[in-house]
Amino acid sequence: MTHGALALAADAIAQLDHCNKCGFCLPACPTYVETGLEVHSPRGRLSLIEAAWRGELAVGQPLADALSLCVGCRACEAACPSGVQYSIAMQAAQADLVRRRRRWVVSRAAVPPLLALVRHRRALKAAVRLGQAAKRIRLLPVPLAPLAAMLPPTAEVPSVLVPIPADPAGPAVHFVDTCVMDALFPTANQHARALLSAGGAHLQAAHGPEGCCGALEAHTGHPEKAREMARAHVVRWERDLPPDTWIVAHAGGCAAMMADYGRLLADDPRWAGPARRWAGQVRDWAAACMALPHALAFRGTGARVALQNSCHAVNALGQGAAPAELLARVAGDQLVTLPGQDRCCGAGGVYNLNQPAMAQQILRRHLDEAAAADVDVWVATNPGCALHLGQGVRATAGRAAVVHLATYLHERWQADPPAPPDSARRPG
Ligand code: SF4
Numbered sequence: 077m078t079h080g081a082l083a084l085a086a087d088a089i090a091q092l093d094h095c096n097k098c099g100f101c102l103p104a105c106p107t108y109v110e111t112g113l114e115v116h117s118p119r120g121r122l123s124l125i126e127a128a129w130r131g132e133l134a135v136g137q138p139l140a141d142a143l144s145l146c147v148g149c150r151a152c153e154a155a156c157p158s159g160v161q162y163s164i165a166m167q168a169a170q171a172d173l174v175r176r177r178r179r180w181v182v183s184r185a186a187v188p189p190l191l192a193l194v195r196h197r198r199a200l201k202a203a204v205r206l207g208q209a210a211k212r213i214r215l216l217p218v219p220l221a222p223l224a225a226m227l228p229p230t231a232e233v234p235s236v237l238v239p240i241p242a243d244p245a246g247p248a249v250h251f252v253d254t255c256v257m258d259a260l261f262p263t264a265n266q267h268a269r270a271l272l273s274a275g276g277a278h279l280q281a282a283h284g285p286e287g288c289c290g291a292l293e294a295h296t297g298h299p300e301k302a303r304e305m306a307r308a309h310v311v312r313w314e315r316d317l318p319p320d321t322w323i324v325a326h327a328g329g330c331a332a333m334m335a336d337y338g339r340l341l342a343d344d345p346r347w348a349g350p351a352r353r354w355a356g357q358v359r360d361w362a363a364a365c366m367a368l369p370h371a372l373a374f375r376g377t378g379a380r381v382a383l384q385n386s387c388h389a390v391n392a393l394g395q396g397a398a399p400a401e402l403l404a405r406v407a408g409d410q411l412v413t414l415p416g417q418d419r420c421c422g423a424g425g426v427y428n429l430n431q432p433a434m435a436q437q438i439l440r441r442h443l444d445e446a447a448a449a450d451v452d453v454w455v456a457t458n459p460g461c462a463l464h465l466g467q468g469v470r471a472t473a474g475r476a477a478v479v480h481l482a483t484y485l486h487e488r489w490q491a492d493p494p495a496p497p498d499s500a501r502r503p504g
């Protein structure tokens with residue numbers, strides 16, 4: 077064991093100072109809702125971090141265990157009237173614990189290989205295919221069973237889509253093929269691009285391989301690796317994209333991470349300025365679709381449809397209204413608002429691997445809500461949520477089909493929307 081107080085940077089200490097212990101964040105916190113224990117609340121965790129930083133609490137396994145139950149949804153930040161950025165303090169504490177070689181975040185056997193794979197997309201795709209095949213023939217090493225349980229039973233086959241001509245007058249948009257989407261939902265990536273083009277986006281490419289955004293690294297106590305990944309993105313954007321290009325991702329966690337690049341690279345003398353500027357141009361995919369010049373129209377099939385929003389799009393980006401606005405445009409389907417649609421589902425990046433019991437407990441409420449509402453289609457805006465919900469629906473023999481927002485909308489997209497009825501037309 078390494079002794080000494082928890083080491084925190086100044087921006088993390090500032091968050092501890094800002095917290096006045098009012099407790100407004102408690103009801104927003106999914107783990108506090110589940111256990112009712114102060115130690116599992118944002119206020120409780122901030123107090124533990126502060127005590128460890130002051131040297132009043134040992135930096136040991138009990139601290140690591142208490143902090144590791146946080147799912148990282150940032151609902152506490154959205155609820156905090158004092159503007160405490162809890163995640164800054166939490167990530168700093170995680171980083172120091174990991175530096176002390178406490179494998180508290182990457183505690184499950186399946187997680188370190190997963191983090192390594194995310195850095196190499198081809199290997200990640202190959203591993204996904206292998207995992208799906210092994211799952212079909214029930215030949216899986218025990219440590220990988222929780223990971224395999226989340227995989228959809230079959231691989232998505234990319235479709236052949238009719239190309240949509242670019243609108244040169246539309247906003248320049250760079251769509252980031254986030255790594256988990258690319259490996260697991262390649263069709264959803266195609267659908268997302270197609271709908272951006274249909275809305276009038278002028279899609280821009282940046283050259284070289286699109287690496288990971290760094291979110292998983294930042295959330296598992298490896299800020300240096302996250303910074304490396306952030307820098308690689310900013311370098312490509314600065315080199316290849318027109319300066320007013322929107323940076324768009326349809327994984328809320330990745331979009332939130334990229335929107336944080338300015339802070340992440342604030343101490344980098346060369347890239348701090350560009351990182352801040354590009355971070356300001358990040359949009360979640362649904363918010364980008366809503367802001368495009370051509371309104372997208374959709375026709376449904378009479379399905380009862382519910383949404384599972386990305387907590388990072390809701391809490392970190394403040395762009396959580398857009399998915400429901402897009403869904404409301406689907407004529408003919410019935411949008412059902414579940415009480416927990418904007419609440420964390422328990423996926424949390426690799427949280428559902430590290431903390432399977434709490435992840436499943438949080439998910440249970442969502443599954444019950446979807447079952448009670450008799451949902452046909454459950455639309456997720458984040459790949460991790462789609463996997464987590466899908467696993468839960470399969471395990472409980474639920475009837476909802478879990479599908480990514482981009483795929484659901486693309487299937488219902490009306491390339492040529494019907495003309496409005498005569499009474500709706502304006503004279504002249
Ligand atoms: S984090 Fe914010 S809401 Fe929560 S106790 Fe501190 S000041 Fe209050």
Ligand code: SF4
Nearest residue numbers: 105146147149150152
């Ligand atoms: S990030 Fe989410 S789980 Fe963690 S303390 Fe905040 S509200 Fe609770």
